[in-house]
Amino acid sequence: MPISDRNAPVLTAAEMRAAEAAVIAGGVPEYALMQRAGKAAAEIIWRAGAKRETLVLCGPGNNGGDGYVIAKALRDYGVPVKVAALADPVTESARQARAEWGGAVEGFFHVETHFAQVVDALFGTGLTRGLEGEVAARLVQLVEASERSYAIDIPSGISTDDGMPLSAVPHFDLCIALGQWKRAHMLRPATGHWRRKHLCDIGIPAPDATLFRLERPRLSPPADDAHKYTRGLVAAVAGEMPGASALAAEAAARGGAGYVRLIGVQSVNRTSHAIVRASMKNEAALSDPRIRALLIGPGLGRGEAGAERLGQALVHSHPVVLDADALWHLAEGAMAALPENAILTPHAGEFAQIFANLSGLDISGTVIELAVTAAQSSGAVVVLKGPTTVVAGPDGRAVVADAAPSWLSTAGTGDVLAGLCAARLAVTGDPFRAAAEAVWLHGEAARLAGPAFLADDLLPYIPAAIAACL
């Protein structure tokens, strides 16, 4: 179940085949799907490249079949097209597509090298191993010699499920995904092999998908009769480095919480006066039943004092966001004692440290498998942060954020994200939705902030990011 109908499914090769098989079983021939796919891709190439001379490279499977359909459709648009095949078609649909193309088919190694446009339809989701060295080198040569290049479904040589290149893979201008997004469309290093990507909807639904692309969420303004407590009280616990918790607290205040209380901090420069301070000694400040999200970790410290504060904070079983040093303190026992609505926000280093230590947990695979396994084993929502951020829930659902600006790689941005998670948890009461909303707002604030910002500079852009979702 997607978190909203805006979130497009992201499939493995096997899931894509199953989705395709279901449509075929429903009475649509495979060849009709190939026609839809090839014509949709050809229309995009035609719009981008008009009548530029185009070389279509066709492989033996249905990716190659798409290539023949593209070549015919481009020819029908009046585009000068040549086709070069690596091997004869081996599937019935690809054979049919080649017959309908009907034109000359040149040898992959013998066709001339310089074309204005090159279309890679050698291999798609059926790739089982890297391309042979000379095939990969020739593909790189042809693509690099062109002005524009298009990868059909997936660049040939990229493994669909983990986004890894299995042989040398060139860089394309556009990757045209067919049917549904596949994992490689979201994962590094594959995402570095095209400038843009586009999804062609060819009428293949994926009702069983559990992984989705993170898209702009829909948010609501506070209810007409809202007051600060109904909007959500966030309690942020400070520690050794009060600046980090102040940054997180301010992000929480701007991220939609009605009231933010910063606990256990003596003095912090430049924190908004709207953020109310309280002492750790004030029992009621932490036990307050109106707290809808507790945030702890940024600046907490890895010493005994930090561990003690974490223990004190978790006693009350508030819905919680655990970040940074709080994750460092999280031991196996503490994991079992997490409240039901918990969000953990590790980066890769913190992730490895926490989950590698959990007994019997096999953590391997892409960031998607890592986050999903960790969420299922901890019972918490896991936000595995990085250039590609994955939000995973204990029910197996996950969203992947593939478009955050790399300017986020600066100190303190994680504190801002933790604050946003707390705000959205306080507002929604749903940790999975909250984490997904927070990751999107964080990326959008970064986009709006432009280049070379400091983590603090994200704060004034959070309201504009929220405005984009109303």
Ligand SMILES: NC(=O)C1=CN([C@@H]2O[C@H](COP(=O)(O)OP(=O)(O)OC[C@H]3O[C@@H](n4cnc5c(N)ncnc54)[C@H](OP(=O)(O)O)[C@@H]3O)[C@@H](O)[C@H]2O)[C@@H](O)CC1
């Ligand atoms: N899903 C959908 O909804 C739709 C999918 N469509 C399209 O179908 C594509 C998937 O087609 P596909 O399954 O036929 O696989 P494809 O990628 O063409 O290659 C398989 C062939 O290559 C071979 N082979 C593999 N690796 C190799 C290597 N390194 N070097 C050499 N050979 C290698 C492999 O044989 P093998 O040697 O492994 O036995 C087999 O012969 C998909 O990406 C999309 O474009 C659309 O048409 C319609 C809607």
Ligand SMILES: Nc1ncnc2c1ncn2[C@@H]1O[C@H](COP(=O)(O)OP(=O)(O)O)[C@@H](O)[C@H]1O
């Ligand atoms: N190259 C990148 N592209 C996009 N986002 C990134 C990149 N590097 C880091 N980020 C994001 O920036 C934030 C960094 O958080 P974190 O590692 O906790 O840093 P800190 O502890 O300094 O606050 C995360 O949200 C992460 O997803």
Ligand SMILES: [K+]
């Ligand atoms: K391809």
